[in-house]
Amino acid sequence: MDSRSAQLGKKVAVLDYVEPSPRGTRWGLGGTCVNVGCIPKKLMHQAALLGGMIRDAPHYGWRVAQAPHDWATMADAVQNHVKSLNWGHRVQLQDRKVKYLNVKASFVDAHTVCGVSKGGEETLLSAEHIVIATGGRPRYPTHIEGALEYGITSDDLFWLKESPGKTLVVGASYVALECAGFLTGLGLDTTVMIRSVPLRAFDQQMASLVTEHMAGHGTRVLRGCAPERVEKLPGQQLRVTWVDLASDRKDAGTFDTVLWAIGRVPETASLNLEKAGVRTNPVTGKILVDAQEATSIRHIYAIGDVAEGRPELTPTAIMAGRLLAQRLSGRTSDLMDYSSVPTTVFTPLEYGCVGLSEEAAVARHGEEHVEVYHAFYKPLEFTVPQRDASQCYIKMVCLREPPQLVLGLHFLGPNAGEVTQGFALGIKCGASFQQVIRTVGIHPTCAEEVAKLRISKRSGLDPTVTGC
Numbered sequence: 119m120d121s122r123s124a125q126l127g128k129k130v131a132v133l134d135y136v137e138p139s140p141r142g143t144r145w146g147l148g149g150t151c152v153n154v155g156c157i158p159k160k161l162m163h164q165a166a167l168l169g170g171m172i173r174d175a176p177h178y179g180w181r182v183a184q185a186p187h188d189w190a191t192m193a194d195a196v197q198n199h200v201k202s203l204n205w206g207h208r209v210q211l212q213d214r215k216v217k218y219l220n221v222k223a224s225f226v227d228a229h230t231v232c233g234v235s236k237g238g239e240e241t242l243l244s245a246e247h248i249v250i251a252t253g254g255r256p257r258y259p260t261h262i263e264g265a266l267e268y269g270i271t272s273d274d275l276f277w278l279k280e281s282p283g284k285t286l287v288v289g290a291s292y293v294a295l296e297c298a299g300f301l302t303g304l305g306l307d308t309t310v311m312i313r314s315v316p317l318r319a320f321d322q323q324m325a326s327l328v329t330e331h332m333a334g335h336g337t338r339v340l341r342g343c344a345p346e347r348v349e350k351l352p353g354q355q356l357r358v359t360w361v362d363l364a365s366d367r368k369d370a371g372t373f374d375t376v377l378w379a380i381g382r383v384p385e386t387a388s389l390n391l392e393k394a395g396v397r398t399n400p401v402t403g404k405i406l407v408d409a410q411e412a413t414s415i416r417h418i419y420a421i422g423d424v425a426e427g428r429p430e431l432t433p434t435a436i437m438a439g440r441l442l443a444q445r446l447s448g449r450t451s452d453l454m455d456y457s458s459v460p461t462t463v464f465t466p467l468e469y470g471c472v473g474l475s476e477e478a479a480v481a482r483h484g485e486e487h488v489e490v491y492h493a494f495y496k497p498l499e500f501t502v503p504q505r506d507a508s509q510c511y512i513k514m515v516c517l518r519e520p521p522q523l524v525l526g527l528h529f530l531g532p533n534a535g536e537v538t539q540g541f542a543l544g545i546k547c548g549a550s551f552q553q554v555i556r557t558v559g560i561h562p563t564c565a566e567e568v569a570k571l572r573i574s575k576r577s578g579l580d581p582t583v584t585g586c
């Protein structure tokens with residue numbers, strides 16, 4: 119956003135400061151995505167997927183030994199890549215004549231911000247327009263004894279030099295499932311503890327298939343359980359006590375690492391927003407914004423994870439920033455369109471989606487107006503190594519009335535992000551079911567299975583696809 123404004127002829131300064139995690143982990147420029155989010159996550163997911171490919175390889179004729187995974191080598195490679203991105207961001211800001219200050223910012227008044235450096239030095243800056251993009255940080259369960267002292271979060275996991283070992287991941291968010299998924303894939307004994315429902319904001323049938331696949335492929339999934347206490351044992355291991363919420367029965371286990379992935383807190387608390395008059399939602403702590411991304415103070419804007427009601431995704435934050443920069447420089451009046459934003463959950467079996475979940479479509483249009491087409495399928499690549507494809511599943515949620523406008527697409531299978539991205543364009547352009555099924559597939563791919571969808575849930579026919 120900031121370098122974009124500078125390119126458009128504005129004088130711009132960017133203030134970025136990383137408060138170390140409670141465990142002391144710190145990182146460089148680029149925000150959550152680059153340092154402790156999408157990038158290290160996807161690379162570690164890839165490391166885990168490679169394990170599966172090594173297992174497949176002998177079936178395809180490769181004489182490869184099943185070697186154990188070395189965390190330190192992977193972590194070093196991932197962390198080096200992240201550091202190269204930090205450097206790239208620095209250079210980009212310089213090239214675009216953006217002043218970068220490594221200071222922690224807070225408001226003095228509606229036009230003035232005070233930045234405090236690591237050494238305590240203060241810098242006052244005033245601006246015509248101020249954009250808040252401070253994101254969020256992982257939430258700690260402060261009511262659980264030992265949680266803060268002994269637990270880590272995703273802010274630490276990607277920067278560990280040594281393997282986390284036997285790990286308990288607490289949470290049901292995509293971050294929890296993704297971390298549990300790649301840890302399992304790397305050969306670590308991994309348990310994920312889910313209090314209520316996994317992937318709450320997502321289509322719940324798909325969410326169930328995601329966890330069913332994980333449970334069937336090595337992750338221990340504890341449903342309906344909540345941790346109560348974490349204690350350190352003499353041998354450095356952690357003993358976690360939890361309660362089964364249905365039976366009220368207590369249980370305990372021993373782990374090397376406890377990873378809290380129970381949600382994120384917006385970074386608004388230390389911004390002194392009240393001094394500028396910027397209003398927040400008292401429940402979420404997020405900054406209230408309008409369609410222009412403006413806060414309650416017209417010349418102060420908020421974008422990305424810190425803004426109320428926005429998807430917590432990198433591409434939406436970037437696009438919102440780019441459009442805001444263009445509006446502030448008077449180039450366009452285009453607003454960010456937050457509808458039909460595609461996303462992918464990078465669990466071992468990836469889940470890509472765009473548009474409405476089945477539940478949301480039914481709630482919005484009524485069951486009698488919604489038609490859901492679905493199919494189980496077997497990726498060709500799974501056949502030779504005889505991989506289990508029980509959860510490879512696609513559903514397309516449409517309006518029932520012809521031409522059956524597509525409301526949502528849900529894809530569970532390999533390369534879900536790559537598959538979903540293309541269909542997202544069609545859905546954004548208002549594709550109908552009729553248009554999708556007249557789209558010629560690319561054979562043999564998993565993506566072509568979307569164009570082959572014919573069976574509606576309403577028909578009650580068997581959605582298990584056979585043959586090619």
Ligand SMILES: Cc1cc2nc3c(=O)[nH]c(=O)nc-3n(C[C@H](O)[C@H](O)[C@H](O)COP(=O)(O)OP(=O)(O)OC[C@H]3O[C@@H](n4cnc5c(N)ncnc54)[C@H](O)[C@@H]3O)c2cc1C
Nearest residue numbers: 134135149150151155156222223252253422423430431432
């Ligand atoms: C584990 C994980 C995996 C993820 N995976 C994906 C994914 O696959 N795809 C995807 O699209 N999204 C993913 N996300 C979400 C994505 O990272 C965020 O949506 C995105 O980074 C939000 O960008 P932002 O600019 O709003 O905030 P951030 O990227 O969080 O940037 C905010 C910056 O502001 C700094 N800051 C905070 N307060 C101050 C202050 N007072 N003064 C100065 N600087 C301050 C912070 O240190 C940080 O550098 C993931 C997130 C996590 C945690």
